[in-house]
Amino acid sequence: MSKTPCTIRLARGGDIQQIAVMSRCLIEVGLRGWTWHPTRIARALRGRETCVLVAEAEERFAGFAITEFGDTRAHLSLFAVQPAYQRRGIGMAMIEWIMESALTAGVTQIDVEMRSNNFAARSFYEALGFLPTGQVAGYYQNIETAVRMQRRLGSMATTPEQ
Ligand SMILES: CC(C)(COP(=O)(O)OP(=O)(O)OC[C@H]1O[C@@H](n2cnc3c(N)ncnc32)[C@H](O)[C@@H]1OP(=O)(O)O)[C@@H](O)C(=O)NCCC(=O)NCCS
Structure with missing residues (x-):
């Protein structure tokens, strides 16, 4: 699939419902309840240490990422690309944006967890230099079970740190 150019921007109030629905359908699918409901997404938008990004392609909502920034570590909490836009480089563009911002902020590693049967996500993070650190x-x-992965920043040497 060819790559599709996208614009990355900070999320706004009008994006909350879309993000929550994508979380339910693409990430929390099959789990009991809906933990990333609109109220929680709205809280993330207001969080001083939380960055909520949106990717738009062809003037449509194509994906989003929610990242918590600590002093030296960032945690990717929620991340998805609409099925129609997957394998077009949009997920990679968002992670590159996050990695650049993290580096600028002095963050040295990014952590993420995914469901152990989410082989697509695992391949995606591996393609971006993340390494598995445990379950x-x-x-x-x-x-x-979750698989935990980590990306060290600032060099291509990606030795994971527990
Ligand atoms: C995981 C996800 C975010 C990837 O987003 P994406 O925009 O499709 O990813 P990209 O197009 O930027 O892919 C970059 C590279 O990652 C790898 N990759 C991505 N999706 C893959 C898949 N389904 N199978 C194998 N490798 C994959 C490939 O190496 C790909 O490069 P290529 O297309 O040139 O081969 C997307 O599949 C998704 O939203 N999945 C559902 C929600 C989810 O699982 N979120 C993550 C939870 S932590």
Whole structure:
């Protein structure tokens, strides 16, 4: 699939519903309940240490990323690209934006978890230089195991740090 140019911007109030619905349908699918509901997304938008990004392609909402920034670590909390826009480089463009901002802010690593059966996400993060650092049993509602991955920033030497 050819790459599609996208614009990356900070999320606004009008994006909340779209982000929450994508989370339910693409990330929390099959899990009990809806943890990233609109109220929680709205809280993330207001969070001083949280960055909520939106990617637009062909003037449509194509994807989003929610990242929590600490002093030296950032945590990618929620991340998805609309199925119609997957494999067009939009996820990669958002992660590159986040990595550049993190480096500027003095952050040296980015952590992320994904459901252990999410092989697409795992391949995606591997393609971006993330390395697996372990598994967390029951991470998702005490039912599903998470795979944890980490990307060290500032060099291509990506030795994971626990
Ligand atoms: C994971 C996800 C965000 C990737 O976004 P994307 O925009 O499709 O990714 P990109 O097009 O930037 O892919 C970059 C590279 O990652 C790898 N990759 C991405 N999706 C892949 C897949 N389904 N299978 C294998 N490799 C994949 C490839 O190496 C790809 O490069 P290529 O297309 O030139 O081969 C997207 O599949 C998604 O939203 N999935 C559902 C939600 C989800 O799982 N979120 C992550 C939870 S942590």
